[in-house]
Amino acid sequence: MGRIKAPVGANKKKTIVGRGVGSKGRTSGRGDKGQNSRTSGGVRPGFEGGQMPLYRRIARRGFSNYPFKEEFEVVSLDAVSKKFEDGEVVSLATLKERSLVKGVESQAKVLANGELTKKVVFEGLKISAAAVKKIEAAGGEIR
Numbered sequence: 001m002g003r004i005k006a007p008v009g010a011n012k013k014k015t016i017v018g019r020g021v022g023s024k025g026r027t028s029g030r031g032d033k034g035q036n037s038r039t040s041g042g043v044r045p046g047f048e049g050g051q052m053p054l055y056r057r058i059a060r061r062g063f064s065n066y067p068f069k070e071e072f073e074v075v076s077l078d079a080v081s082k083k084f085e086d087g088e089v090v091s092l093a094t095l096k097e098r099s100l101v102k103g104v105e106s107q108a109k110v111l112a113n114g115e116l117t118k119k120v121v122f123e124g125l126k127i128s129a130a131a132v133k134k135i136e137a138a139g140g141e142i143r
Contacts, residue, residue: 078113085118089122090122092108108125109126111128111130116140119141
């Protein structure tokens with residue numbers, strides 16, 4: 001059995017630009033002269049050669065709710081069934097303890113995916129209407 005080998009030309013060495021004569025000859029792959037051939041050459045991000053840049057051409061109007069957006073992590077009922085026992089309290093803190101919710105500033109919403117087989121108490125969480133029905137049917141409680 002022969003060894004598996006990459007075809008010729010498949011593994012090319014990365015060209016390192018601007019590291020002296022040993023890298024790519026006299027100009028190190030930067031071309032001759034000009035702002036971009038210099039050590040600290042080049043222009044800042046967004047610069048368009050003196051033309052009014054796009055970020056200044058476009059009007060900024062109106063209100064955006066983006067900075068105040070609240071995102072909820074989804075927790076399904078079957079995940080709660082696996083990680084919690086009868087009579088236990090399901091809160092944001094206990095969900096984080098059992099790795100169902102990650103992140104420091106995260107919030108959780110319980111959705112009705114799967115079946116709930118245990119009587120658990122839900123405390124201080126957002127819960128979908130379908131999940132509420134399933135929780136009450138299983139004998140659970142919502143506070």
